[in-house]
Amino acid sequence: MFAPSFWWKPGRGRLLSPLGAAYGTAAWLRMQRKGRDAGVPVICLGNLTVGGAGKTPAALAVARILLAAHERPFFLSRGYGGRLAGPVLVNPSVHTAMDVGDEPLLLARLAPTIVAHDRVAGAEAARFGGARVIVMDDGFQNPSLKKDLSILVIDNKRGIGNGRIIPAGPLRAPLGTQIARAQALVIVGPGDGAKTVAERAWRRGLTIFHGHLEPDRQHLAALRGRKILAFAGIADPQKFFATLTDAGIDVAERESFADHHRYTAAEAQTLLARAEAQNLVPLTTEKDYVRLSGNPQLATLAGRTSALPVRLVIDEEQAFQEMIAKAVKRGQRPSTPLRA
Numbered sequence: 001m002f003a004p005s006f007w008w009k010p011g012r013g014r015l016l017s018p019l020g021a022a023y024g025t026a027a028w029l030r031m032q033r034k035g036r037d038a039g040v041p042v043i044c045l046g047n048l049t050v051g052g053a054g055k056t057p058a059a060l061a062v063a064r065i066l067l068a069a070h071e072r073p074f075f076l077s078r079g080y081g082g083r084l085a086g087p088v089l090v091n092p093s094v095h096t097a098m099d100v101g102d103e104p105l106l107l108a109r110l111a112p113t114i115v116a117h118d119r120v121a122g123a124e125a126a127r128f129g130g131a132r133v134i135v136m137d138d139g140f141q142n143p144s145l146k147k148d149l150s151i152l153v154i155d156n157k158r159g160i161g162n163g164r165i166i167p168a169g170p171l172r173a174p175l176g177t178q179i180a181r182a183q184a185l186v187i188v189g190p191g192d193g194a195k196t197v198a199e200r201a202w203r204r205g206l207t208i209f210h211g212h213l214e215p216d217r218q219h220l221a222a223l224r225g226r227k228i229l230a231f232a233g234i235a236d237p238q239k240f241f242a243t244l245t246d247a248g249i250d251v252a253e254r255e256s257f258a259d260h261h262r263y264t265a266a267e268a269q270t271l272l273a274r275a276e277a278q279n280l281v282p283l284t285t286e287k288d289y290v291r292l293s294g295n296p297q298l299a300t301l302a303g304r305t306s307a308l309p310v311r312l313v314i315d316e317e318q319a320f321q322e323m324i325a326k327a328v329k330r331g332q333r334p335s336t337p338l339r340a
Contacts, residue, residue, distance in 0.1 A: 003051050003170060003235065003259070008161040013168035020168035027141060027165075027173035031181060035146035038123040041133045041331025043324065044147040046140020048178055048197065049170035051259060052235030053155040054188040056103050056287070057213060057312035059137040062151075063111050065324050066133055074131035075107040076122045078138050079115035081260045086116035087125035096294035102260060103137055105290040111135075119144045133328055140181075141172050148331030149323070150182045152201075158236060159193025179204050184323060186211055188312065189239075207323060209316050213243065216309040220247050223306070227252040229280040231271060233261030233288050240285055243310070252280055261288075265297040272301055283308060 006012035013020070045059045059075065066073040079086065082101035090100050090108040097105060100115045107113045112129060116122025119139055126134050140150055154160070162169045172178070175197070179185075185201040186209045187194045198208055228251045232240045237256040244251050253274055257263075275282045282305040284292075289307035292298045314320040 006162070007050075007164075007170045008158060010162055013162050013164045016168035017164060020165035020171075023167070024165040024171075024174045024177075028177050031141060031143050031173060031177055033143040035143050036120050036123075037146050038120075038134055039127055040123075040131055041148045041328045042123070042136060042145055043133065043149045043151070043327055044136040044140050045151050045153060046136075046138070046178075046182070047172065048152055048154055048175065049158075049160055049172060050166065050235075051158070051170060052239075053153045053158070054186070054211070054213060054312055055153045056106060056137055057310060058151065058153045058186055058188075058211075059107065059135050060110055061211075061312045061314065062324060063107075063135050065321050066135070066328070067111065069325060069328075071328060072130055072132040073111050073135050074126035074129065074133070075104070075111055075113040076119065076126055076134050076136050076139070077101070077104045077107065077113065077115055078117055078119075079104050080138070081262075082115060084115060085118075086114065087118070087122045088115050089113070089125070089129065090115055092290075097291040098262070098294075102287045102290050106286055107137060133331075140178070149184070149327035151184045151186060152178065152182045152206075153186045153188060154194045154197055155191075155236070155239075156187050156189045156194045157191035157239070159191075159195075160197060163196075175200065179206065182206055184209060186312075186314070188213065207319070209314050209320055211312050211314045213310045214313045215243055215247060216311070219306070219308055220249065223249050223281065223283065226250070226281045227279065228283045229253040229255070229271065229275045229278075230283050231255040231257065231288070232285050233257030233259060233263070233291070234285055235259045240308075244283070244308075249283075252278060261291070263288075263292060263295075263298055263301075268292075268298045268301040272304065275304070281306060286310075
């Protein structure tokens with residue numbers, strides 16, 4: 001679904017604040033619970049708000065650091081939008097987004113990925129499979145597992161919107177409660193929407209990093225000189241369109257869909273017809289592309305569509321790597337069953 005537009009407008013959502021307060025209280029109580037020890041270090045990437053902030057690219061960046069350090073990371077995800085409760089080891093050649101969600105399919109390209117609604121069971125499956133480190137691509141607000149390092153990711157343009165809690169605003173839980181349970185904050189992209197959060201995080205002693213999403217240069221080079229039909233079903237499609245425009249890509253047509261949108265055959269036919277009528281190249285995000293794959297009704301669109309890979313680049317790269325290494329060393333412990 002689309003996030004309500006008033007979530008991102010300061011001062012809006014006041015009438016729903018009592019419901020937000022009730023939701024926030026429940027979230028606060030839930031986050032007080034003590035998590036179980038996974039037996040291996042757990043690094044968690046989380047969003048303060050509903051909607052994309054760069055969490056999955058951040059998880060991939062962490063895993064690349066671990067792989068370069070000769071660790072064996074496993075991703076652990078709930079698999080939002082997928083039908084399988086798990087635990088299940090994601091196989092991109094077998095599973096589709098309808099099975100496990102779109103994000104796990106992207107993660108599984110880099111490292112073994114477990115989808116599990118029950119995070120404790122998922123951690124057991126990961127460790128049984130040989131994980132030496134677990135990287136959680138969600139679950140920051142879920143207290144079931146003990147985290148050795150929690151990193152919040154925030155979009156510097158969108159920030160936290162009106163600063164209210166669901167359903168009055170986009171916050172998943174009270175801001176102070178979330179910041180108190182993190183050790184680092186990654187601010188993604190240009191802007192000043194994260195200024196207030198950064199100030200509070202700094203006062204709480206969080207380490208603050210800055211990063212930007214960098215599109216693949218080879219893919220961009222192949223697109224230059226072509227007219228593009230850009231479409232995206234992510235939390236902020238305008239960010240994708242702006243990335244293309246900033247890179248000098250000629251975006252002749254654009255189409256936005258809801259976050260995690262499941263494309264229909266009719267929508268695929270419409271997009272193809274628009275592209276063919278104007279000799280446009282259909283282009284989308286990697287997350288959207290995996291939702292097109294594996295569905296025979298969308299095969300023609302998938303075959304004609306390009307996906308633009310992006311990578312999160314951390315400005316303070318050395319310090320970020322050192323933080324990850326320290327968390328892994330700190331979290332290493334003897335092999336034992338999960339315990340309360």
